[in-house]
Amino acid sequence: MTLRRALNLAFIIAGCLMHSPGIFAQPQKIDSLKIELTKASTDTTKVRILIQLSQALVSNDLKQANKYSEQAITLAANEDSWEIQADAISNSGKILFAAELYDLAAKRFYEVTNLEPKHENNLLVIYALFNLGTIRMILGQYDKAEEIQREAFDKLQKYHASRKEETPPDEIISFYSNMAYILTETKSNVKAMEFIDKGINLARKDEGQIQGLSKLLVLKGDVLINEGKFSDAHKVANEAFELNIKSNDLLYQSIALRSLGVIADELKMPLEALDFFKKGYNLAVKVESPALIKANSEQLHLLYKKLGEADSSLKYLTISTDYKSKEKFDQTKIELTRQEITDFFKKQSEEELKKHNLEIRRLFLILTLFIVLAGFLLYWYIIIKRKHRIAEQRKTKIEREAQKLESEKIILESDLYKKEKLLATQAIVNIQKNEEIVEMVEKLRSHHSTRNSDSDKKFIANIIQDLGRSQDENRWNEFEIRFKEVHPDFSSKLQKLHPNLTPNERRICEFLHLNMTSKEISAITTQSPQSLEVARTRLRKKLGITNQGIGLIEYLTSL
Numbered sequence: 439m440t441l442r443r444a445l446n447l448a449f450i451i452a453g454c455l456m457h458s459p460g461i462f463a464q465p466q467k468i469d470s471l472k473i474e475l476t477k478a479s480t481d482t483t484k485v486r487i488l489i490q491l492s493q494a495l496v497s498n499d500l501k502q503a504n505k506y507s508e509q510a511i512t513l514a515a516n517e518d519s520w521e522i523q524a525d526a527i528s529n530s531g532k533i534l535f536a537a538e539l540y541d542l543a544a545k546r547f548y549e550v551t552n553l554e555p556k557h558e559n560n561l562l563v564i565y566a567l568f569n570l571g572t573i574r575m576i577l578g579q580y581d582k583a584e585e586i587q588r589e590a591f592d593k594l595q596k597y598h599a600s601r602k603e604e605t606p607p608d609e610i611i612s613f614y615s616n617m618a619y620i621l622t623e624t625k626s627n628v629k630a631m632e633f634i635d636k637g638i639n640l641a642r643k644d645e646g647q648i649q650g651l652s653k654l655l656v657l658k659g660d661v662l663i664n665e666g667k668f669s670d671a672h673k674v675a676n677e678a679f680e681l682n683i684k685s686n687d688l689l690y691q692s693i694a695l696r697s698l699g700v701i702a703d704e705l706k707m708p709l710e711a712l713d714f715f716k717k718g719y720n721l722a723v724k725v726e727s728p729a730l731i732k733a734n735s736e737q738l739h740l741l742y743k744k745l746g747e748a749d750s751s752l753k754y755l756t757i758s759t760d761y762k763s764k765e766k767f768d769q770t771k772i773e774l775t776r777q778e779i780t781d782f783f784k785k786q787s788e789e790e791l792k793k794h795n796l797e798i799r800r801l802f803l804i805l806t807l808f809i810v811l812a813g814f815l816l817y818w819y820i821i822i823k824r825k826h827r828i829a830e831q832r833k834t835k836i837e838r839e840a841q842k843l844e845s846e847k848i849i850l851e852s853d854l855y856k857k858e859k860l861l862a863t864q865a866i867v868n869i870q871k872n873e874e875i876v877e878m879v880e881k882l883r884s885h886h887s888t889r890n891s892d893s894d895k896k897f898i899a900n901i902i903q904d905l906g907r908s909q910d911e912n913r914w915n916e917f918e919i920r921f922k923e924v925h926p927d928f929s930s931k932l933q934k935l936h937p938n939l940t941p942n943e944r945r946i947c948e949f950l951h952l953n954m955t956s957k958e959i960s961a962i963t964t965q966s967p968q969s970l971e972v973a974r975t976r977l978r979k980k981l982g983i984t985n986q987g988i989g990l991i992e993y994l995t996s997l
Contacts, residue, residue: 468494481513485522488513489529500537507533524550524562531569540573547573564593571616580620587616611637611650618657627661634658648685652678656690659697663704672701692721692730699737712741732761921948931997936981943980946973951994 471491478484488510495503507530514526531546550566567590574583591613598605614637621630634654641651655678662671679694699714715737722730735758742751922929925948932939932947939947942963949959956970965973978984983993 481517482519482522485510485514485517485526489525492529492533496533496536500533503533504530504537520553521562524553524560524566527553528562528566528569531566535569535573540577544570544573561597564590564597567593568616575616575620575623578623580624584617584620587613587620607640607644607647608650611641611647611654614640615650615653615657618654618661622657622661622664627665630661631658634661648681649687649690652681652685652687652690652694655681656693656697659701663697663701668701668704672698672705675701688721688725689727689730692718692725692727692734695721696730696734696737699734703737703741708741708744712738712745715741728761732758735761921952925951928997932994935997939977939980943973943977946970946977947994950974950991951997953991953995 468491471487471494475484475487475491478487488506492503492506492510495506507526510526511523511530514523517523527546527549531543531550534540534543534546547566547570551563551570567586571583571586571590574580574586594609594613595605614633618630618633618637621627621633634657637654638651638658641647641654655674659671659674659678662668662674675694675697679691679698682688682691682694695714695718699711699718702708702711702714715734719731719734719738722734735754739751739754739758742748742754928948928951929944932944945963946959949962956967956974959965960967960970963970974990978990981990981993983990
């Protein structure tokens with residue numbers, strides 16, 4: 439980085455960071471601030487004091503300044519105020535900026551812009567954008583720097599317009615200076631001069647804009663020097679010098695004198711150049727600016743060497759070398775501080791990463807448990823649903839089978855009723871036939887008694903015998919067939935339970951199973967009702983139901 443660029447950039451940086459409240463506040467006594475910190479009763483007050491402490495230490499102890507700024511961020515995070523959080527984060531960005539940790543500083547300023555989008559039309563956000571643009575300028579990212587500077591200026595104008603007020607001239611001049619610097623570095627001198635001239639015209643209208651006007655004149659002088667227009671550059675640099683004398687700004691008097699010295703040297707006026715560099719050197723020593731002391735001593739060394747004054751040349755060479763050594767030492771010291779701050783943030787990032795990983799692991803564990811539980815519940819739901827479906831299918835199947843059985847039962851009962859009715863009808867028919875046969879037998883018997891012929895009596899007796907045998911065989915064969923059709927299991931059950939029954943007793947049981955009366959049975963079997971009653975009494979004993987409180991017919995129909 440050339441001295442011209444370094445000085446101009448330093449001027450621009452100061453202008454940009456001036457947008458941020460408090461960065462150049464007068465340092466208070468550190469001890470008194472620490473006492474105030476111990477007495478503070480609210481976190482908001484502590485945050486304010488910590489910000490002041492960090493700013494008071496920024497020039498001599500960047501490490502401690504960063505520590506206080508981080509404490510302020512931690513406390514501010516617990517506050518509901520968006521502004522206090524933005525102040526703390528922005529202050530940290532300024533401290534990191536001072537430590538030349540530009541990436542970390544940019545991260546902080548981005549945090550401010552992203553902290554609360556609804557407050558984007560806020561000076562804190564606008565200043566953060568200006569500072570981000572400055573960082574991009576330092577890093578040589580001019581396209582991005584121009585984009586951010588324009589965005590910040592646009593928001594600044596909208597902010598003041600919303601308050602129905604004009605944008606302050608110093609804000610506009612600062613923007614013009616930044617744009618001019620960016621365009622100069624990108625070799626767009628014509629466009630740069632447009633911004634410079636706009637800024638100069640605006641600054642000339644306000645006597646309070648001497649510093650801004652001086653800044654723009656220095657930039658214009660540099661552009662003219664680059665274009666080889668030394669006469670015009672001399673006029674501009676001389677005006678800047680006179681303005682700085684008027685404002686009693688020794689630092690920028692030194693910068694202007696150095697520009698005049700460079701111009702005189704380019705115009706082959708070594709004695710005038712020597713005078714300018716000497717005056718600039720003396721002012722630099724007075725304001726304790728190492729960069730300007732070194733720059734002017736280097737120029738004086740080269741000029742005295744050209745003039746053949748070896749002693750003077752050696753003197754300023756020694757001064758230049760000493761300041762280079764000191765600069766290296768200071769740079770090493772700053773580098774160590776930067777490394778310590780970087781290590782601090784690295785450690786903080788590692789802790790945040792560990793915390794983040796722990797949260798992720800916890801979240802993963804919770805998610806896993808949730809998935810397992812959801813899977814278990816889903817599995818359980820599927821099982822229950824499946825069981826319910828199977829149960830429903832079973833129930834439906836049982837209901838269908840029950841309906842089928844009920845239908846079959848109705849059909850069977852209907853068939854049984856028909857067969858029983860048929861059997862009963864057949865029994866009645868048999869009874870009637872038997873009665874007719876008995877009547878015929880009785881007639882033959884009475885006729886047989888009136889016949890004297892032995893052959894007639896024998897013939898009639900044979901007929902009676904054949905009718906009786908035919909009556910028994912037909913009657914019982916027919917009945918057995920019909921009964922087994924209607925009640926196929928009764929006879930086998932009766933035989934199994936009561937094997938000691940006679941054939942006649944089994945027949946009586948079958949008649950009683952059909953719920954037939956003794957008279958009906960008597961007509962079929964030709965037994966007298968009295969004989970049947972005796973047979974029934976005998977049956978109760980054989981069946982083991984005497985004195986059991988159950989009727990004979992009831993027992994037999996249950997089989």
